[in-house]
Amino acid sequence: MKRREILKRLAGTTAVGALAGCVGVSETDSTSTPEEGGSDGSDESDGSEETTTQQETGASVPAGTFKLWHQRAEAEKKALEQNAEAFSSETKHTADPAEIADLRKKTTSAIPAGQGASMFDWAHDWTGEYYQNGFLSDQSENLDVDLSVYTEPAQKAVQFDGATLALPYAAETVGLIYNKDLVDEPPETVAEMKAIMEEHHDPDNGKYGLSYPLNAYFMSAWPHAFGGYYFDESNVELGLSNEATLEGFQFVLDNFVPFQPKDTGYGPQASVFLEGNAPFAINGPWFLGDVKSNEIDAGIARLPSPEGDAEPKPYTTVKQLYFTTRVDDDEAKAAATRAFAEWYTTSTEVLSNNAEEFGYIPVYKELANSGDLPAAVEGFSKSVKLGTPIPSHPKMGDVWGPLEDAFNSVKNGDAELKAAFEKAEQNIRSNWE
Structure with missing residues (x-):
């Protein structure tokens, strides 16, 4: 049976049972560390990969075993394990998820040593660095799934220098979260939002118009809205000081900073919304678990538009399943790894469950454009459609810190914007050199 036929059959199976839980927390919350050794996820066993199995159609296909490293929180980990069991039962391939506490450390040490998993689960921002370092395998010529089934940002995220290095299953970005006890309808423009913020802003009594952590990722929508950019990875060019980017930073300073608590770090900003002391928060789906725990009746909408034709275009992060160079060890392992990635990223049942339980924003077009997403996810999905993936070029890592230092110096009155x-x-250029 060809992998495309397997995908169709799996799409009709019950991949995941009912799961308790709330919207997912950050993947970095995992705490357990598997010890070294083949049985704990640090390497893959090839023992079963030379056998074959008969599918229901009578067609003979390799029965492959592959290891999938991840760093997920507990509820998301259980869902992935159930997905793997369903896939393994239906295809006779064996998908073996293994939780890794420090995924970056493990991948950067094991893969170049010819060890480790043939697949790992992480956001797309490692793509360029890992490919240039020889950790990833180009599967462009081997996949049965056409990248056109995914949203355009997701298509871009899994590729680097023309190579297809992963398949995408979800996206994250920031959107507008509003307290329904304080706001009847979400504003469509920043001008409408300001009118509501002014009504509620009373810092002398602990009330604010907005909860908004001002780091480079969270602020990216506004420089992009006016045509600016942080880093052009196609030309390896910085754009922090160009006129359009500066206009976006000034927009943040003029329209949002006056309505926030003075400390614009994540914790102080999050707390004012969670305590019911702000009508709005600009945050991501990872924040919804805390919102729910604090019994805030919240709605989610796309970010409001600035004046004119400008549209907010926040950075998006694409969650994906990476193919490592270990996938090239033998044909059976490669077949199993690809089959799982193709199924997991296109199964509407798996993806719908992830959206419902964990707030994952689908990037598979059939579901992303269906109108059947949970209300919370739908709001973030609209922001994702406007957004742009974080550059995956290795040099992007040097941009974040200096950018935030510059913005804070302006916000605090210690420097001029340009x-x-x-x-x-x-x-940044000095660091590159």
């Missing part, structure tokens, strides 16, 4: 970001660009 001068601060010109200095940031100098620091």
Whole structure:
């Protein structure tokens, strides 16, 4: 049976049972560390990969075993394990998920040593670095799934230098979260939002108009809205000090900072919304678990538009299943690894469950465009459709810190806008050299 036929059959099976839980927390919350050795996820056993199995159609296909490393929180981990069991039962391939506490450390040490898993689960921002370091395998010529079934940002995220290095299953970005006890309808424009923030802003009594952590990721929508950019990975070019980018940073300073608590770090900003002391929060799906725990009746909408034709275009992060160079060890392992990735990223049942239980935003077009997403996910999905993936070029990692230092120096009155970001660009280029 060809992998495409397997995908169709699996799409009709019950992949995941009912799961208790709430919207997912950050993948970095995992705490257990598997010890070294083949049985704990640090390497893959090839013992069963030379056998074959008869599918119901009578067609003979290799029965492969592959290891999938991940760093998921507990409820998401259980869902993945159930997915793997369903896949293994239906195809006779064996998918073996293994939780890794420090996934970056493990992948960067094991893979170059010819050890480790043939697949791992992480956001797309490692793509360029890992490919250039020889950790990933280009599967462009081997996949039965056409990338056109995924949203355009997701298609871009899994590729680097023309190579297809992963398959995408979900996206994350920031959106507008509003307290329904304070706001009847979400604003469509920033001007409408400001009117509501002004009504509720009373810092002397612990009330604020907005909860909004001001780091580079969270702020990205506004420089992009005016045509600016942080880093152009196609030309390896910085854009922090160009006119459009500066206009976006100034927009944040003028329209949002006056309505926030003075400390714009994540914790202080999150708390004012969770305590019911702000009508709005700009945050991501990872925040919804805390919102639910604090019994805030919240709605989610796309970010409001600035004046004119500008649209907010926040950075998006794409969750994906990476193919490592271990996938090339033998044909059976490769077949199993690809089959799981193709199924997991296109099964509407798996993806719908992930959206419902964990707030994952689907990037599979059939589901993303269906109108059948949970209300919370639908709001974030609209922001994802406007957004742009974080550059996966290795040099992007040097941009975040200097950018935030420059913005904070301007916000605190210690520097002028253009001068601060010109200095940031100098620091970044110095780091590159």
